[in-house]
Amino acid sequence: MTTGKLNAFKELLDILDKLRVECPWDKKQTNESLRNLTIEETYELADAILEGDDESIKKELGDLLLHVVFYAKIGEEKEAFDIESVIKSLNKKLIYRHPHIFSDTKVANSKEVEENWERLKLKEKGGNKSVLEGVPKSLPAMIKANRIQDKVRGVGFDWEHKEQVWDKVSEEINEVRDEIINGDQDKIEAEFGDLFFSLINTARLYGVDPETALERTNKKFTKRFNYLEKETISKGKDLKEMSLEEMDIIWEKAKQFDK
Incomplete structure (x- = not known):
């Protein structure tokens, strides 16, 4: 320094x-x-x-x-x-936690670095603590789910091939549909939770941070909706009085600003 x-x-x-x-x-x-x-x-x-x-x-x-x-x-x-x-x-x-830099440990890639990191963290805690103990309880649910999945991956609990996760996603979608048909609100919520968890897991497997991905969509939606609102006002109209078809025409125009 x-x-x-x-x-x-x-x-x-x-x-x-x-x-x-x-x-x-x-x-x-x-x-x-x-x-x-x-x-x-x-x-x-x-x-x-x-x-x-x-x-x-x-x-x-x-x-x-x-x-x-x-x-x-x-x-x-x-x-x-x-x-x-x-x-x-x-x-x-x-x-x-970086023995591959400061000691003689050998690693092939960043994945092995992360796996070593998690093993060493457990050793620091005497080896008798839970892998998930260090995940803050107050984290937002999406970030927490991603961190949980990343933690267990660090000790080998993960899909053997990332493509396998799509069957799980399809299974969870079907279970949501089944519970919607049954009309049990508590079970519908539970199944949506399982579906979200599996989608977050899928994003992780494909190298996508789900929080960042969703925030990008939030920003994109907000930008499009603000355009829709502005164009509607400029035409002297009220959104509540417009049909979805009329809104969609302006919405499609808003897409040209997606960058």
């Missing part, structure tokens, strides 16, 4: 030390009060990444870094840990 980087990081720590003592807002913050703000900042970074906006990514990374050093400062005040021990702990973990 260059002297400039070290100085910039030290300046950040010094600024936070001063704010923690002199600023009424910063002074009263706790781990609990910062938690939701940290989640919000993480989503703002995710938005910037999806937009491909480097300037916004830089800004949001700064906001997240502030939260990291803030939690470390609170830990220091409680005499539980500080930013130095946080970094040293991270360094130790990175070296331990």
Whole structure:
């Protein structure tokens, strides 16, 4: 790390030390009060990444870094840990979990790196913890499903050939249809959950992040609908008074802006 980087990081720590003592807002913050703000900042970074906006990514990374050093400062005040021990702990973990870099372990590809990572994590926990124990309970359901599937894949619980998953998807679709016919709302919900889980698994097998894929569609739909709404208003009409056929004509025009 260059002297400039070290100085910039030290300046950040010094600024936070001063704010923690002199600023009424910063002074009263706790781990609990910062938690939701940290989640919000993480989503703002995710938005910037999806937009491909480097300037916004830089800004949001700064906001997240502030939260990291803030939690470390609170830990220091409680005499539980500080930013130095946080970094040293991270360094130790990175070296331990990359034996193919820092030791003599051989790997053929990134898949083997991930499998080693999961095995080493279990060893760190004494070998008697669940593979899924580290999946945060508060993760959004789609991200959690993807993480669960990725975790179990790391210990070999996965389809032998990715093409096999399509039979499972077809099976789940049929089960949803059956329960819709039966009219049991609780079972319909359960079967939709199974279908979503299998589709998320399918996306993972084909190298697609389901959260990113769905968000791309959300943004595309929003852009098209905003166009539909704008065009309708410009014609002096109300969406509620238009037929689906009329809406569809404008919707098809909106597709030309999909990029």
